[in-house]
Amino acid sequence: MLNCSYVGDQLNSQTTDNNKTLTAAKALPGQLKLLCFRLGKTVFGIDIMRIKEIVPLQKLSEIPSPASFIDGVINLRGAVIPVMNMRKRFGMSASAGTEEAALIILKLHRQLLAITVDEVLEVVAADCGDIMPPPDMEDGLGVECVIGVCLSRGRVLMILGIDFLLGDDEQFKACLNQLER
Secondary structure, eight states: OOOOOOOOOTTSEEEOTTOOEEEOOOOOTTEEEEEEEEETTEEEEEEGGGEEEEEEOOOOBOOOOSSTTEEEEEEETTEEEEEEEHHHHTTOOOOOOOTTOEEEEEEOSSOEEEEEESEEEEEEEEEGGGOBOOOOOOSOTTGGGEEEEEEETTEEEEEEOTHHHHTTOHHHHHHHHHHHO
16 A cells, blocks of 8 residues: 655655754665645644645635535646645644644645645654554544554654545545546
8 A cells, every 4th residue: 555665855854934944864775755744733644745845824715515625726827736734634623723834745646635634743754663553543534544653753654645636526526627628
């Protein structure tokens, strides 16, 4: 399920508008490079090969959407991109947007998707042998998205499978179809 064959150095240095620089050691064979971000007190990681870019939060254009976790769309250099509120997706309470909040632009199969996060932290290289299956958790919002866990710098990192963020949500698919017209 996890692709641990990446050995490159993409996203090794990324500067955001608030002058935060992300730096990571090169991934070695048998490692997976993960972009770490925070939602509340929980730290998540996403395979950097699925990330197009990181941009500061920006004003959204609202669209009628049956999916409650879609806050609207952004226009990023001519591309209209739906924005998923990760706090809503995981059933968390709303946050009073901070200066550290950001949008992570993800590359899906046929579409770009922006996700809102409280803070982008760092890029880490996780040894594939140290990635464990997710713990048995009670079914709930977002549980199906966690595909593994590992320790990084003394904290538990929940690894997300971005393809599971959408799940079989017919409401979200209807929203994407609406955007493609």
